[in-house]
Amino acid sequence: MSSEEINLNPFSPEVIASPWDFFAQLRECAPVYALPNNAYYLISRYEDVKTIAMDTETYSSNLVSVMLSTNTENARGEQPEILNLSGGDGQIAKATDVLAIADPPQHTRQRRVANRAFTMRRVAKMEQRIHSLCVELLADIERLDFDWIQSFAAPLPLIIIMELIGFPLADRDKLKRWSDASVALLSGINSTEELMQYGQEINQLIAYLAEHYDRAFDSPSDNLLGDLIAESKLDDQQFGRDEIVSMLVQLLTAGNETTASLVGSGMLMMCEDQQLQSELRQNPEKISAFVEEVLRLESPFHGHFRLVKSDHVLHGIELKAGDRLMLMWSSTGRDADQFDNPLMVKLDRKKPKSHFAFGYGIHHCIGAALSRAEARIAFETVLASSKNISLQSRQQARYTPSLFIRSLTELTIIIKK
DSSP states (O other), X not given: OOGGGOOSOTTSHHHHHOOHHHHHHHHHHOSEEEOTTSSOEEEOXXXXXXXXXXXXXXXXXXXXXXXXXXXXXXXXXOOOEEOOOSOOTTOSSOOOOOGGGOOTTHHHHHHHHHHHHSOHHHHHHHHHXXXXXXXXXXXXXXXXXXXXXXXXXXXXXXXXXXXXXXXXXXXXXXXXXXXXXXXXXXXXXXXXXHHHHHHHXXXXXXXXXXXXXXXXSSSOOSSHHHHHHHHHHHSTTOOOHHHHHHHHHXXXXXHHHHHHHHXXXXXXXXXXXXXXXXXXXXXXXXXXXXXXXXXXXXXXXXXXXEEEOSOEEETTEEEOXXXXXXXXXXXXXXXXXXXXXXXXXXXXXXXXXXXXXXXXXXXXXXXXHHHHHHHHHHHHHHHHTOSEEEESOGGGOEEOOOSSBOOEEEOEEEEEO
């Protein structure tokens, strides 16, 4: 079977909701697969993704060049529309490439400063707050059956990242809306009108972040924003407002989306496998290993983009400078050449963190430790405070329609205390 003979449509609602058979076909038959609309190639095998992620000379992470209009109505082979996110005159702040979407040496300088601010010490200090917030969210739930996503999985990481950065919780609803728009922009199935709407929402987010940066600049507080400002002033290669604002966009949106997805997917897996749930109740020390298996099997981000910088051939496919790739983190987690019994949840894997759910190489997610801590504490808390958790109905487990993320929008569960 060649790329042309793949018998599943990546834009179909069924594949978007459950892409695993499609990814398996890609790994077996078309490891470098051109989407039907020629938007970009999907790279699906573990070793290929690992190699490309490490090769920053051949592949760029610059995101401005890969923000595309690739809606289902344009799935007939036409060249996709390019959306320029570089900003323009008159903006309160200009979007710029940072961290996950920057290349060395710019990335190296940014990461050095961000690492000083986003320390393990700060994450460790947050653990008690994460636990108390989990208890609060569960206490606020009055029904035995409720939507786990809206009541718990979504608000938990958003509140934590807002407190960590230093934003008032009164702004939670609009920050959630803006964060969702930032992720939706990359779904790959947007109409032109939706792209424009999401772009407007992101501009509002950038203006909000720039305003908070300006307020904090002269007297930085003891929070992540204050640390970034203070460290940027101390750095030999100081960078300024636009870069820090763009960093905050990533930290807010990716940190929020990743953990919400992780906590949602983990709950679904526990509800569908009562034996697994029982094992975790009896052995809470295994919850950390469970978190890694959720990440491996249900990666919050299907993948991230790369831009080809020079002509070369990969698995017989001629890639040209300017071609776009998506490194499929979610496919690699189920690659049988890398993982023994890849479709099984195994709590005793020798290398439980060898998945790519948080990326790989220099762009490994800076908030990975915080996301892991939030998920672990969330599962510990809900299991310790209940006797059983089950699904009200499997049909009520709904996913965000996206080629970019794997995230539940609804999951109605029943908790027996």
